[in-house]
Amino acid sequence: MLIHPKFDPVAVHLGPVAIHWYGIAYLVGFGLFMLLAHQRLKHEPFRSVQGPGAWSSRDIEDMLFLGVLGVVLGGRLGYCIFYKPGFYLANPLQILFVWQGGMSFHGGLLGVILSQVWFAHSRRKPFWQVMDLVAPCVPPGLGAGRVGNFINGELWGRPADPGLPWAMIFPESGSNIPRHPSQIYELLLEGVLLFIVMWLYARKERKPAQVSAVFLVGYGLARFTAEYFREPDDFLGILALHMSMGQWLSLPMIVAGVALWLWAQARPAPAR
Numbered sequence: 001m002l003i004h005p006k007f008d009p010v011a012v013h014l015g016p017v018a019i020h021w022y023g024i025a026y027l028v029g030f031g032l033f034m035l036l037a038h039q040r041l042k043h044e045p046f047r048s049v050q051g052p053g054a055w056s057s058r059d060i061e062d063m064l065f066l067g068v069l070g071v072v073l074g075g076r077l078g079y080c081i082f083y084k085p086g087f088y089l090a091n092p093l094q095i096l097f098v099w100q101g102g103m104s105f106h107g108g109l110l111g112v113i114l115s116q117v118w119f120a121h122s123r124r125k126p127f128w129q130v131m132d133l134v135a136p137c138v139p140p141g142l143g144a145g146r147v148g149n150f151i152n153g154e155l156w157g158r159p160a161d162p163g164l165p166w167a168m169i170f171p172e173s174g175s176n177i178p179r180h181p182s183q184i185y186e187l188l189l190e191g192v193l194l195f196i197v198m199w200l201y202a203r204k205e206r207k208p209a210q211v212s213a214v215f216l217v218g219y220g221l222a223r224f225t226a227e228y229f230r231e232p233d234d235f236l237g238i239l240a241l242h243m244s245m246g247q248w249l250s251l252p253m254i255v256a257g258v259a260l261w262l263w264a265q266a267r268p269a270p271a272r
Contacts, residue, residue: 001178002168007151025148029141033064036137044205046133053125055133063134066119070111072098078107082249083233105142105223106249128208128264135215136198142219143191150183157182157229173231182230189222209264216257220250 153172157180167178
């Protein structure tokens, strides 16, 4: 049986400054986004855009800057609203205590969408063209975040059969029960598999919004599946219909993604 190695959450100490592994994971994710977004500019329809609306490296940098703000602000507010609304309503100042942990992917997604609405409006670019550029570049960053979760020994899985070769004890859980390493499952589903599907699908020019729709469906399905192996938050537990909060938040993504894809498919192709 495997035992989770107790990594030091701090990767490097530079005098009074401590650089955490989780922070490095975020930086890796942002770096991968930059690399992949520049590759996306070589795909259609982005490389064919000419004139004032042509895409540039500066656009990618500005998209990333706004996206980072969206991830941090949306992720934090989403956690406070979706997971602990009563606590943060009674203690509003603690919303600012980000060093105590607490981020929500679904809140971060809403934050990114709002940030890209602003970017598209300010640069006079079609919103769905912006989102279709962003969507395939996101999964590697999600995978990097799951690596950070594993290093920190957080978000461990539900109890597993002790005979499972990769069942792992997480001492951080306060027990010696063998568990699923659900962070690794999410890395493989959200980070690796979703990226492969998204990148292959997006290499061929699609109708506006269809690439974004596939991301919504793909992430929703990946997260919904992984939640069956991930220990629910102890302050929430299993909710209605034996589903976790993560699953309930993923269902609207799947439905919205299917509806968005069908809507995009029914629209006439844009003039070139």
